[in-house]
Amino acid sequence: MAPDIDSLVSVQRMRAGTADGAPDLQWVTRLFGASPLGIFVADTEGRCIYANGAYLELAGLTIAQAYGTNWRRSVHLEDRRRVSTEWQRAGRDGQAFQSEARFLRRDGSVVWTRLHVAMTQGGGEQGTSLLIVEDITDRKSADAALRSAEEALYAEKERAQVTLDSIGDAVLTTDLDGNVTYQNLEAATVTGWSRDEALGRPMTQVFNILDGTTRKRAANPARRAIEENRTVGLALGCILVRRDGSEVEIEDSAAPIHNRDGGVAGAVIVFHDAAQSRAMAEKLAHLARHDFLTGLPNPALLTERLTQAIALGRRHHKEVALLFLDLDDFKAVNDTYGHLMGDRLLQSVAARLEACVRTTDTVCRRGGDEFVILLAEIEDPQDAARVAEKVLAVLLEPHVVEGVTLQTRGSIGISLCPDDGDDANDLIKNADTAMYQAKAEGLSGYRYFGAGTLLLPVRDK
Numbered sequence: 001m002a003p004d005i006d007s008l009v010s011v012q013r014m015r016a017g018t019a020d021g022a023p024d025l026q027w028v029t030r031l032f033g034a035s036p037l038g039i040f041v042a043d044t045e046g047r048c049i050y051a052n053g054a055y056l057e058l059a060g061l062t063i064a065q066a067y068g069t070n071w072r073r074s075v076h077l078e079d080r081r082r083v084s085t086e087w088q089r090a091g092r093d094g095q096a097f098q099s100e101a102r103f104l105r106r107d108g109s110v111v112w113t114r115l116h117v118a119m120t121q122g123g124g125e126q127g128t129s130l131l132i133v134e135d136i137t138d139r140k141s142a143d144a145a146l147r148s149a150e151e152a153l154y155a156e157k158e159r160a161q162v163t164l165d166s167i168g169d170a171v172l173t174t175d176l177d178g179n180v181t182y183q184n185l186e187a188a189t190v191t192g193w194s195r196d197e198a199l200g201r202p203m204t205q206v207f208n209i210l211d212g213t214t215r216k217r218a219a220n221p222a223r224r225a226i227e228e229n230r231t232v233g234l235a236l237g238c239i240l241v242r243r244d245g246s247e248v249e250i251e252d253s254a255a256p257i258h259n260r261d262g263g264v265a266g267a268v269i270v271f272h273d274a275a276q277s278r279a280m281a282e283k284l285a286h287l288a289r290h291d292f293l294t295g296l297p298n299p300a301l302l303t304e305r306l307t308q309a310i311a312l313g314r315r316h317h318k319e320v321a322l323l324f325l326d327l328d329d330f331k332a333v334n335d336t337y338g339h340l341m342g343d344r345l346l347q348s349v350a351a352r353l354e355a356c357v358r359t360t361d362t363v364c365r366r367g368g369d370e371f372v373i374l375l376a377e378i379e380d381p382q383d384a385a386r387v388a389e390k391v392l393a394v395l396l397e398p399h400v401v402e403g404v405t406l407q408t409r410g411s412i413g414i415s416l417c418p419d420d421g422d423d424a425n426d427l428i429k430n431a432d433t434a435m436y437q438a439k440a441e442g443l444s445g446y447r448y449f450g451a452g453t454l455l456l457p458v459r460d461k
Contacts, residue, residue: 038133060105192243212237
């Protein structure tokens with residue numbers, strides 16, 4: 001706290017030497033001069049009539065530069081108006097005040113200071129004042145570094161929170177006593193306990209798991225992870241009893257959480273709905289073997305089924321036929337109406353193709369506007385011709401897509417097993433060759449591969 005100015009010798013006596021038993025001026029100046037804090041005594045106008053060495057060093061001034069100048073000139077322009085207002089208010093009230101402000105030194109460097117200002121009776125512009133200045137630059141730098149670290153930590157926590165809330169798995173953490181310390185959004189959804197409600201509760205209450213076979217309480221994976229200091233998995237078939245009493249089969253793993261010293265501080269459990277996991281795995285497996293646009297088997301699945309059909313045909317002494325279909329003038333649809341309309345037309349074609357074959361046959365989209373039809377175990381090569389005629393006929397029927405009527409045709413090449421090949425690659429290649437022969441000879445027709453090929457075009461109705 002700054003001393004009361006009335007407890008100090010008057011400035012006039014300080015300048016005059018000694019009077020009326022007042023302390024010797026040299027004693028006072030030695031006292032102020034020894035202070036590690038900057039001391040500045042101002043007259044009624046705020047001009048310097050005394051400044052100690054600590055103040056001169058802090059302000060970056062010499063004695064000659066300091067005396068007679070207003071102390072507020074050393075205050076940074078961005079702080080000067082505020083500090084002047086505070087000083088004037090304190091002067092009117094005759095009260096001491098404290099403030100923080102930057103001092104701008106003559107060399108251009110900036111020093112953060114804490115100001116303690118005491119006024120004489122009557123204060124302000126009519127009285128003298130004592131200014132004690134403390135250098136707090138290091139503290140300000142430390143505060144700024146601390147704020148920066150806190151902001152960086154907050155940003156890191158926010159990133160971690162967003163990441164944990166974005167993943168599909170549920171995440172729950174516990175302390176050493178087994179109490180819940182965190183849940184992400186997915187964990188709150190699966191357990192039925194909100195984050196606030198779960199916080200601090202025993203994990204066994206929030207994460208209540210049973211053995212799906214015995215219906216007995218399952219071993220606590222977090223406790224095992226803590227005790228064994230390793231990642232552990234939950235036994236298959238475990239059931240999580242949610243807060244509302246409903247049950248869900250889960251899969252999970254638990255791992256220990258370590259503190260800075262490497263000691264175990266708790267555990268984290270990562271779990272998910274096993275049924276959803278299986279459904280997702282099945283969906284991914286389906287997508288890997290089917291065309292994304294039409295849902296038809298893709299070339300990989302076609303090759304697999306064609307290989308199986310060849311083996312069964314050989315065993316049962318049956319023939320296998322492969323029809324390679326290419327839509328005629330499909331590019332014109334894309335160019336005229338756009339790719340979205342083209343995609344809708346392909347979906348319409350796919351549905352019609354599936355309606356033309358048996359459930360034991362396979363319709364595949366090979367890519368673009370190409371389709372392949374696998375006819376397994378046919379009795380006669382003419383069976384393939386009949387399917388080809390049926391396909392070409394249904395393609396000629398108008399397709400109404402997004403309110404627009406579209407026309408399409410096709411050209412088909414046919415290969416037979418074993419006549420035209422006895423492996424999948426040969427049959428596909430030969431059917432493709434026959435398709436190009438049919439396309440070259442006219443639109444909306446089909447052709448067998450090899451000698452004795454037969455062209456039976458289908459005409460518009």
